[in-house]
Amino acid sequence: MGTVERCKAVVIGSGAGGAPVASRLAEAWGDGVVLLEAGPNLQASDFNQIEREMIPKLYAQRGMQATEDGSVAVLQASCVGGTTVVNDALCLRPPPELEERWRALGAEVSLKALAPYVEQVEQELGVEQVPRAMTNRANYLVGLGAARLGWKGERMHHNAPGCPECGLRHLGCSYDAKRSMNVSYVPRAVRAGARLKSMTKAERLVPRGDGWRVECGDLVLEADHVVVAAGVVQTPMLLLRSGIHAGEGFQMHLQTLAWGDFAEPVDGFNGIPMVYSVLEFSDVYGHTGPGFMIEGVSTQPLAFSTQPQGQGEVHAEVLRRYRHLAGAMMVLRASTRGTIALGPEGRPRIDYPLQPHDIERVLPFYQRAVEMFLAAGASRVLLPHREANFVTRPPADLRIGPGWTYFYTAHPFGGACRGGPTVDGVGQVRGQRNLWVLDASAFPEAPGVNPQTIICSLALEGAERLLAAAA
Ligand SMILES: Cc1cc2nc3c(=O)[nH]c(=O)nc-3n(C[C@H](O)[C@H](O)[C@H](O)COP(=O)(O)OP(=O)(O)OC[C@H]3O[C@@H](n4cnc5c(N)ncnc54)[C@H](O)[C@@H]3O)c2cc1C
Incomplete structure (x- = not known):
C-alpha cells in the first residue's frame, strides 16, 4: 500500500500551462496545491551545454518522438518547467484573428478579457524586444534579405533579459537568464506554498465523489480539483488511460528549414538563435498571406546534422560549408488534423496524415527563403530535400511530402480541444466534475504564432475561472 496524500488541487505538468495555474491556485490555497511533474527538477548547473547529453535528458522520448509514419x-521536453526549458524564449502576443477563428470552433475566448493576463505574463517573464545589438549574423541576414525585398518583418520579443548570448537555449539555460517556467512560475508557486513533486508521473485519474484520486505509482493524491497540463501528447494520453474520451484534433505548426550559403563565415551557432521574423506571408496580425512565418534560426551541430538530406559528396559539402550557413525556419499554420491514441505497451500513437492544402504551401516557403537569402548576398541556398540540395534559384517545382523533405514541429496543439468532444469552451472536461485541461492540448486550432504567451495567459485565466467555480 503506497502513500495517500490529501490536497485541494493537483496540477499535472509544470510547463507553460501548468506552472502559471499552480502559481495562481497556490496564492489562494497555499500548500493545498500539489504540482506534479513526470520529469526531473534540473538546475542551471545541470545544463552542461553538451547537445548529445542534454537532448536525451530533456526531450520527450530522448528527442526521438515523431508521428506514427515518421514523417x-x-x-517536447519533460522536466520541471516543461518545454519552456528548451524553447527559444520568443514571446508573441495572441493575434487578433485568433478570437474569431477559435470562437467559430466553440472556444469561449475574448482577447479583451485575456489582455490583463497577457500583461501579467509579460511582466513575470521579463519580456522585452530582443535588443538590436543582440542580433546575430544569421538573423541579421534574414532581416537584410527581407528588407531588400520590401517584406514586412521585425525583431521579436523574448523572455531572456540580460541573455549572455551563448546560443544554447535548446539545452536549458545555464545562466538562469531565460525566464522559463522553472525559474519563474514554478518557484512562484512554491513560494506561495505549492508542493512540487518532480519525477512523479500521474498514471490515472479515478473519480472520487466530486473530486479525484490521482494515481502516481506508490503515491495517491486525493484532490477536490484536478488540472491536466501534461502537454499535447501526454494530456490526451492521461485522459485516455483514465477512460475519458480524448485524442482528437491534434494539430501543429508544420516546420522545415532552408540555409543561405554565404562567402564569409556566419557562425549561425553563435548568439541568440532566433531573433528576426518575416510576417509578410503569415495570416495573422492583419496579414493575409498563405499562412507561414519565416524566422531566423540557429545551426547547432547535432540538431543541424539531422536536417539536411544529402548523401556522399553533397553531405561532405554541407559539412564543409557549415560555418557559412544562415538558417531560416518555416512556421506554417497547418490545417491537417490528426489523432493521439494509446499505442502498444501504452506508448502514444500520433497519426498525422498531412493534407494537400498544407503540402502545397511548403514549396512557396522554399521559394521565398531562396529569394530572401539570394537578396541578402548568398550564392546558393541549401534545402532539406532528398533531391534538391544546394539551389541557386527558387525551385519552380519540387516533390514535397513525407519522405521527400525534413519536417518537424516544436509547436504541437490539440488532442483535448476547447469546444470539441473532450472539453467545453473554457477547458472543463465534459461530463466530469472539477477536471480541467489548461495547456496547449486545449487549443482548438494552431494560433499561427509561437504559442507560449498564449498558453500561459489562457492558463492564468482558466485558474481564475476554477477558483470562481470553487468559491
Ligand atoms: C525547441 C523548441 C523551441 C520552442 N521555442 C518557442 C518559442 O521561442 N516561443 C514560444 O512561444 N514557444 C516555443 N516553443 C513551444 C512552447 O515551449 C510550448 O508550446 C509550450 O511549452 C507548451 O506548453 P504546455 O504546458 O502545453 O506543455 P509543456 O510545456 O510541454 O509541459 C508539459 C509538462 O508535463 C509533464 N508531464 C507529461 N505527462 C505527465 C504526467 N502524466 N504526469 C506529470 N507530468 C507530466 C511533461 O514532463 C512536461 O514537463 C518551443 C518548443 C520547442 C520544442
Missing part, C-alpha cells in the same frame, strides 16, 4: 518529428 514529422514532434519536439
Whole structure:
C-alpha cells in the first residue's frame, strides 16, 4: 500500500500551462496545491551545454518522438518547467484573428478579457524586444534579405533579459537568464506554498465523489480539483488511460528549414538563435498571406546534422560549408488534423496524415527563403530535400511530402480541444466534475504564432475561472 496524500488541487505538468495555474491556485490555497511533474527538477548547473547529453535528458522520448509514419518529428521536453526549458524564449502576443477563428470552433475566448493576463505574463517573464545589438549574423541576414525585398518583418520579443548570448537555449539555460517556467512560475508557486513533486508521473485519474484520486505509482493524491497540463501528447494520453474520451484534433505548426550559403563565415551557432521574423506571408496580425512565418534560426551541430538530406559528396559539402550557413525556419499554420491514441505497451500513437492544402504551401516557403537569402548576398541556398540540395534559384517545382523533405514541429496543439468532444469552451472536461485541461492540448486550432504567451495567459485565466467555480 503506497502513500495517500490529501490536497485541494493537483496540477499535472509544470510547463507553460501548468506552472502559471499552480502559481495562481497556490496564492489562494497555499500548500493545498500539489504540482506534479513526470520529469526531473534540473538546475542551471545541470545544463552542461553538451547537445548529445542534454537532448536525451530533456526531450520527450530522448528527442526521438515523431508521428506514427515518421514523417514529422514532434519536439517536447519533460522536466520541471516543461518545454519552456528548451524553447527559444520568443514571446508573441495572441493575434487578433485568433478570437474569431477559435470562437467559430466553440472556444469561449475574448482577447479583451485575456489582455490583463497577457500583461501579467509579460511582466513575470521579463519580456522585452530582443535588443538590436543582440542580433546575430544569421538573423541579421534574414532581416537584410527581407528588407531588400520590401517584406514586412521585425525583431521579436523574448523572455531572456540580460541573455549572455551563448546560443544554447535548446539545452536549458545555464545562466538562469531565460525566464522559463522553472525559474519563474514554478518557484512562484512554491513560494506561495505549492508542493512540487518532480519525477512523479500521474498514471490515472479515478473519480472520487466530486473530486479525484490521482494515481502516481506508490503515491495517491486525493484532490477536490484536478488540472491536466501534461502537454499535447501526454494530456490526451492521461485522459485516455483514465477512460475519458480524448485524442482528437491534434494539430501543429508544420516546420522545415532552408540555409543561405554565404562567402564569409556566419557562425549561425553563435548568439541568440532566433531573433528576426518575416510576417509578410503569415495570416495573422492583419496579414493575409498563405499562412507561414519565416524566422531566423540557429545551426547547432547535432540538431543541424539531422536536417539536411544529402548523401556522399553533397553531405561532405554541407559539412564543409557549415560555418557559412544562415538558417531560416518555416512556421506554417497547418490545417491537417490528426489523432493521439494509446499505442502498444501504452506508448502514444500520433497519426498525422498531412493534407494537400498544407503540402502545397511548403514549396512557396522554399521559394521565398531562396529569394530572401539570394537578396541578402548568398550564392546558393541549401534545402532539406532528398533531391534538391544546394539551389541557386527558387525551385519552380519540387516533390514535397513525407519522405521527400525534413519536417518537424516544436509547436504541437490539440488532442483535448476547447469546444470539441473532450472539453467545453473554457477547458472543463465534459461530463466530469472539477477536471480541467489548461495547456496547449486545449487549443482548438494552431494560433499561427509561437504559442507560449498564449498558453500561459489562457492558463492564468482558466485558474481564475476554477477558483470562481470553487468559491
Ligand atoms: C525547441 C523548441 C523551441 C520552442 N521555442 C518557442 C518559442 O521561442 N516561443 C514560444 O512561444 N514557444 C516555443 N516553443 C513551444 C512552447 O515551449 C510550448 O508550446 C509550450 O511549452 C507548451 O506548453 P504546455 O504546458 O502545453 O506543455 P509543456 O510545456 O510541454 O509541459 C508539459 C509538462 O508535463 C509533464 N508531464 C507529461 N505527462 C505527465 C504526467 N502524466 N504526469 C506529470 N507530468 C507530466 C511533461 O514532463 C512536461 O514537463 C518551443 C518548443 C520547442 C520544442
